[in-house]
Amino acid sequence: MTTALGKSDLPGKLVVISGPSGVGKSTVVKQVLDRLAGRLVPSISATTREPRSGEQDGVDYYFLSSEQFAQRREAGDFLETAEVFGRGHWYGTLWSAVRPSLAAGKWVLLEIDVAGAEEVLRQFQNALTIFIQPSTIEELERRLRSRATETAADIERRLEVARREIALASRYKFQVVNDTVSQAVEEIVTILQNEGILDD
Numbered sequence: 001m002t003t004a005l006g007k008s009d010l011p012g013k014l015v016v017i018s019g020p021s022g023v024g025k026s027t028v029v030k031q032v033l034d035r036l037a038g039r040l041v042p043s044i045s046a047t048t049r050e051p052r053s054g055e056q057d058g059v060d061y062y063f064l065s066s067e068q069f070a071q072r073r074e075a076g077d078f079l080e081t082a083e084v085f086g087r088g089h090w091y092g093t094l095w096s097a098v099r100p101s102l103a104a105g106k107w108v109l110l111e112i113d114v115a116g117a118e119e120v121l122r123q124f125q126n127a128l129t130i131f132i133q134p135s136t137i138e139e140l141e142r143r144l145r146s147r148a149t150e151t152a153a154d155i156e157r158r159l160e161v162a163r164r165e166i167a168l169a170s171r172y173k174f175q176v177v178n179d180t181v182s183q184a185v186e187e188i189v190t191i192l193q194n195e196g197i198l199d200d
């Protein structure tokens with residue numbers, strides 16, 4: 001189904017940002033979006049996990065049942081999908097969340113994992129890819145443990161996934177180390193400016 005969408009003819013551009021869990025992606029991405037408001041728009045992901053406290057459907061995520069997600073995946077409604085951390089929770093980017101903005105000439109930001117990024121690149125070879133790195137794996141572990149929201153086993157599983165993702169970071173066009181949020185935001189904004197996001 002996706003072959004009929006005229007992907008290469010869409011005037012906008014996809015920006016893919018990935019990085020291991022705990023590296024501070026969401027904080028960095030939010031500030032980048034604030035800095036480039038009107039030029040860069042976020043794609044809201046769909047997920048089968050339950051909403052967390054304060055999360056709103058259609059704002060933070062599109063919350064779908066496992067059955068709804070599977071049906072929409074089968075129908076070709078997703079640009080990319082991935083099962084995260086082997087827990088049975090699926091995440092994905094709906095075409096309906098990106099195609100209208102791309103058609104309007106907007107730059108659309110996808111905050112997705114490495115597997116999802118590879119799926120996107122198979123369809124959008126000109127997507128701009130940025131990988132956010134931790135300064136060290138030890139610092140990443142410190143951040144994960146300081147959140148105190150997961151068991152030791154969960155943290156070890158996240159660190160195992162993080163090591164695999166970091167090993168694939170060279171596949172991204174740009175890599176940014178998140179030593180401080182302000183510095184990482186500044187680097188990503190500069191990258192996007194150099195790539196032409198502010199060009200008329």
